[in-house]
Structures are given as structure tokens and as C-alpha cells.
Amino acid sequence: MAGPKWESLEQCLEKHLPPADLCVVKHLLYGKETRKLSLPNRAFELASEGDFELQGYAFEAAKEQLRGPRTVRVGLVQNKIPLPADAPVAKQVSALHRRIEAIAEVAALCGVNIICFQEAWTMPFAFCTREKLPWTEFAESAEDGPTTRFCQKLAKKHDMVVVSPILERDGEHGDVLWNTAVVISNSGKVLGKTRKNHIPRVGDFNESTYYMEGNLGHPVFQTQFGRIAVNICYGRHHPLNWLMYSVNGAEIIFNPSATIGTLSESMWPIEARNAAIANHCFTCAINRVGEEYFPNEFTSGDGKKAHQDFGYFYGSSYVAAPDSSRTPGLSRNRDGLLVAELNLNLCRQVNDVWNFKMTGRYEMYARELAEAVKPNYSPNIVKE
Numbered sequence: 001m002a003g004p005k006w007e008s009l010e011q012c013l014e015k016h017l018p019p020a021d022l023c024v025v026k027h028l029l030y031g032k033e034t035r036k037l038s039l040p041n042r043a044f045e046l047a048s049e050g051d052f053e054l055q056g057y058a059f060e061a062a063k064e065q066l067r068g069p070r071t072v073r074v075g076l077v078q079n080k081i082p083l084p085a086d087a088p089v090a091k092q093v094s095a096l097h098r099r100i101e102a103i104a105e106v107a108a109l110c111g112v113n114i115i116c117f118q119e120a121w122t123m124p125f126a127f128c129t130r131e132k133l134p135w136t137e138f139a140e141s142a143e144d145g146p147t148t149r150f151c152q153k154l155a156k157k158h159d160m161v162v163v164s165p166i167l168e169r170d171g172e173h174g175d176v177l178w179n180t181a182v183v184i185s186n187s188g189k190v191l192g193k194t195r196k197n198h199i200p201r202v203g204d205f206n207e208s209t210y211y212m213e214g215n216l217g218h219p220v221f222q223t224q225f226g227r228i229a230v231n232i233c234y235g236r237h238h239p240l241n242w243l244m245y246s247v248n249g250a251e252i253i254f255n256p257s258a259t260i261g262t263l264s265e266s267m268w269p270i271e272a273r274n275a276a277i278a279n280h281c282f283t284c285a286i287n288r289v290g291e292e293y294f295p296n297e298f299t300s301g302d303g304k305k306a307h308q309d310f311g312y313f314y315g316s317s318y319v320a321a322p323d324s325s326r327t328p329g330l331s332r333n334r335d336g337l338l339v340a341e342l343n344l345n346l347c348r349q350v351n352d353v354w355n356f357k358m359t360g361r362y363e364m365y366a367r368e369l370a371e372a373v374k375p376n377y378s379p380n381i382v383k384e
């Protein structure tokens with residue numbers, strides 16, 4: 001596994017490959033090259049002062065006669081926790097608000113229309129500990145908690161849709177916890193929320209102590225800038241989860257995540273990219289950065305010695321398009337903002353060429369799956 005110091009696959013390729021090979025390798029790994037976006041100098045200055053990376057790319061679509069280009073700029077934010085995990089809860093939340101406020105300011109300068117933060121962005125990823133206090137104190141109301149109110153201000157100030165993945169406490173319904181993304185319109189109104197549909201039980205990622213699988217299905221949010229959905233972290237391993245957002249009309253699916261190198265880094269470049277291809281949509285994969293240490297040791301029933309850290313969150317956030325192209329990833333070890341300009345017309349254009357929706361045979365799968373989930377189902381295995 002690459003260590004934290006290893007910057008990125010892109011940097012490594014650029015350093016070691018001769019230009020002609022680099023061109024072919026990049027085409028194979030990233031598809032058609034994405035154009036570099038010209039972003040304001042002031043944005044780069046602020047990013048450098050704030051010690052975070054800023055990259056910008058544009059995905060093109062063919063010109064159409066009847067539809068104008070439907071361009072939207074998305075901003076993906078990846079970050080470390082600025083304070084140690086054992087700092088007081090309120091101080092941590094406030095430090096994260098300040099950090100994100102500064103990055104959102106730069107996103108606004110870059111013309112971002114929709115910004116998405118990483119999974120459970122207001123807290124350390126403490127679910128590995130299986131302890132309740134103080135971690136459950138990071139939970140907030142999705143409708144009017146302090147973080148939602150903070151994001152509403154951001155949304156209004158910058159005329160930006162904000163996707164804010166938090167640990168939710170649903171005070172109206174038994175005070176239970178959920179892993180939730182709140183979608184705030186650029187008007188500042190809460191458009192709605194969506195919940196993590198698949199809860200991991202793998203190694204230290206055992207979140208089932210805290211919340212159940214989401215019960216809100218696969219909502220798609222109609223925003224002024226396009227139809228968006230949020231497939232939270234572990235849901236990216238489930239192709240049917242992506243599919244259902246697409247069936248409901250999503251043009252952009254965000255995948256706010258928290259995942260570590262030893263577990264998933266070889267899957268990371270493939271899964272969201274494949275989902276963009278299979279569903280004729282854009283996908284935005286976002287991962288947190290750095291190491292997080294917890295006050296008490298924990299084990300996770302996987303034979304590892306008791307430990308206090310999770311491993312290395314490797315960043316590498318990227319955007320993938322329906323035509324199999326993708327942006328380079330952000331750094332593996334720095335906070336960053338990735339700005340991508342998408343022309344949503346590309347979704348239908350690729351659909352018309354590859355016809356995955358038309359050739360999908362959903363009715364056949366629906367029928368067969370309806371049978372397969374019955375307890376007395378016999379798998380259709382043909383034997384001699």
C-alpha cells in the first residue's frame with residue numbers, strides 16, 4: 001500500500017513516463033482528456049494561503065441544434081480534521097465550519113454552482129470505536145441543526161447548492177441517528193435529505209452500532225443546475241444503488257466517502273467511474289484525507305492488534321463522465337477543492353450512442369430478482 005507521503009498516481013506517471021507513453025497511458029486510464037479550466041488567480045492565491053489544493057477541469061459535449069449547452073460547475077471538497085479527535089466537540093465542529101467556509105469562498109470565486117462535502121464532514125470518522133459518547137454528540141437535526149443553518153448561509157451567500165453529509169439525529173422520530181446528506185438549494189431552503197442505504201461491516205468500518213440502513217429510498221433533487229442525487233460512501237460498491245438514482249433521473253450522483261488505503265484504494269478509481277458509464281450520468285467521488293487518532297484503543301474482529309487509528313484516508317477525489325472520461329484525482333494527502341465544469345447534455349448524447357437505458361432489460365431483472373429474494377428460491381443452475 002502506498003504511504004501517506006506518496007502524492008498521487010498522476011504525479012507518479014508524469015514523473016516517470018516518457019511523453020508519448022504518458023499520452024497513451026492517460027488515455028487508457030482517464031479516457032478523453034478533460035480540458036483544464038482557467039480559474040481566477042485570486043482563487044489560487046487564496047488556496048495557497050489556506051494550504052489547500054485547487055484543480056479545475058471541463059468536460060465537453062457536442063454542440064446540439066435544439067438545446068443549448070447545459071453547463072454546471074461542481075465543487076468537491078476533501079479535507080483532514082483540523083483539530084485532534086479528542087478536542088471538545090463544539091470546538092471541532094466550529095473549526096470544521098471555518099475550514100469549509102474558507103474553501104467554499106474559493107469555490108464561489110471559481111463559479112461553482114453545486115458544492116459537496118465529504119461524508120460526516122463535521123466530525124472525525126469515529127464509528128470504528130463503537131463508543132457512544134462523545135461521538136453521538138456530533139449528530140444534528142438535518143432540518144435545522146447548526147450545520148444545516150451554516151450551510152443555508154453559505155448557499156444563499158454564494159448562490160450555490162450545498163450537499164452536506166452529516167450524522168443526523170432525527171428528533172421528531174425517536175431521536176434516532178442516521179448517516180444523512182442534506183441538500184440545500186441555492187435559495188437557502190432545505191430541499192430535502194437522503195440517507196446512506198448500505199452500512200458497512202468491513203474491518204474497522206463497522207457503523208452498524210450507530211445507525212441503520214437508510215429508509216428514504218433513492219431521492220433525486222431537482223435543482224436550478226440539474227438533477228442530483230447522493231450515494232453515500234459504501235453505497236458505491238452496490239451497482240443497483242447507483243442504478244436506482246439514475247432510474248429516478250439523476251444527472252449527477254455525488255459519492256461523499258470516508259475510506260482508507262489498505263481497504264479500498266484499488267477499487268476507488270473504478271467504481272464511481274463505472275457507475276458514470278453504466279448509468280449515463282456524471283459521478284463525483286469524494287474522500288477524506290489524513291490519519292485520525294482516537295483516545296481509546298479498539299479492535300474490529302479482524303485479527304488486528306488493538307489500535308487507536310483508522311489507517312490512511314487517501315483523498316484522491318475525482319469526477320467521472322458518462323463517456324468514460326474522468327478528471328485526475330486530487331492529492332492523496334492534502335486538503336483540496338476540485339472544480340469540474342460539466343455539460344449535462346453529454347448524458348443524453350452518450351445514452352443515444354450506447355443505449356444502456358434502452359437495452360437494460362430492467363423488467364426481466366425485476367421479475368427474476370423478485371423471485372430470487374423469496375426464501376424458498378432455488379437458484380437457476382443447470383446441472384448435467
Ligand SMILES: NC(=O)NCCC(=O)O
Pocket residue numbers: 119200205232233234235257258259260263264
Ligand atoms: N464510510 C464507509 O462507508 N466506508 C466503508 C469503506 C468503503 O466503502 O470503502
